[in-house]
Amino acid sequence: KNQVEQSxxxxxxxxxxxxxxxxxxxxxxxxxxxxxxxxxGRGPVSLTIMTFSENTKxxxxxxxxxxxxxxxxxxxxxxxxxxxxxxxxxVVSESSGYALNFGKGTSLLVTP
Amino acid sequence: xxxxxxxxxxxxxxxxxxxxxxxxxxxxxxxxxxxxxxxGQKVEFLVSFYNNEISEKSEIFDDQFSVERPDGxxxxxxxxxxxxxxxxxxxxxxxxxYHEQYFGPGTRLTVT
Numbered sequence: 412k413n414q415v416e417q418s419x420x421x422x423x424x425x426x427x428x429x430x431x432x433x434x435x436x437x438x439x440x441x442x443x444x445x446x447x448x449x450x451x452g453r454g455p456v457s458l459t460i461m462t463f464s465e466n467t468k469x470x471x472x473x474x475x476x477x478x479x480x481x482x483x484x485x486x487x488x489x490x491x492x493x494x495x496x497x498x499x500x501x502v503v504s505e506s507s508g509y510a511l512n513f514g515k516g517t518s519l520l521v522t523p
Numbered sequence: 524x525x526x527x528x529x530x531x532x533x534x535x536x537x538x539x540x541x542x543x544x545x546x547x548x549x550x551x552x553x554x555x556x557x558x559x560x561x562x563g564q565k566v567e568f569l570v571s572f573y574n575n576e577i578s579e580k581s582e583i584f585d586d587q588f589s590v591e592r593p594d595g596x597x598x599x600x601x602x603x604x605x606x607x608x609x610x611x612x613x614x615x616x617x618x619x620x621y622h623e624q625y626f627g628p629g630t631r632l633t634v635t
Contacts, residue, residue, distance in 0.1 A: 452629070453628055453629065454527075454614050454616075454626030454627050454629050455614070455626050456626070460623065500565075500566065510571065510579055511558075511568055511624070513565045513566040513567070514565060515564070516565065
């Protein structure tokens with residue numbers, strides 16, 4: 412069964428600090444991996460998308476890594492801001508279909 | 524910037540009633556999706572739609588659900604006879620290019 416596991420489940424950090432979120436997956440055959448940011452009560456917004464041939468991608472203060480061999484990804488947030496408080500969701504898609512496999516997300520709270 | 528819109532933002536209905544959730548995808552997109560997120564749980568894929576037909580559906584998408592693109596701009600999700608467990612946020616998404624799905628803000632469905 413295709414699964415996407417994220418850790419930690421929740422995280423509290425001080426404004427200005429860095430943090431790293433983890434994602435492990437068993438989705439096969441693999442097509443691409445995305446990180447989404449979801450504010451409370453809103454739809455997910457894409458941060459990065461990576462195919463199997465990409466091992467790092469940046470979007471401003473967000474840097475995602477992918478190790479397709481170990482089926483692991485991470486999202487690193489640099490110099491966190493209060494507005495970074497949200498759920499960060501790892502999503503993996505299969506090459507054989509249209510469906511996206513969502514992780515449960517990491518709930519990040521950035522405090523002053 | 525183009526965006527996916529959804530109406531209503533919140534729908535309250537009684538068990539057994541039919542509901543129609545509406546979405547206006549980004550205008551030049553060709554692939555359309557519905558997802559749901561039960562409170563506190565992960566986002567789940569329901570159905571994908573391309574070229575005026577369902578391309579993939581999950582086991583959640585049973586005979587009580589149907590989708591339609593009635594007029595070339597709207598994309599609707601109908602639930603024929605709602606159950607209490609249908610209470611969730613329902614997200615519409617659309618895609619034009621190879622990878623990127625853009626999500627709408629969601630409709631919160633409450634079944635009483």
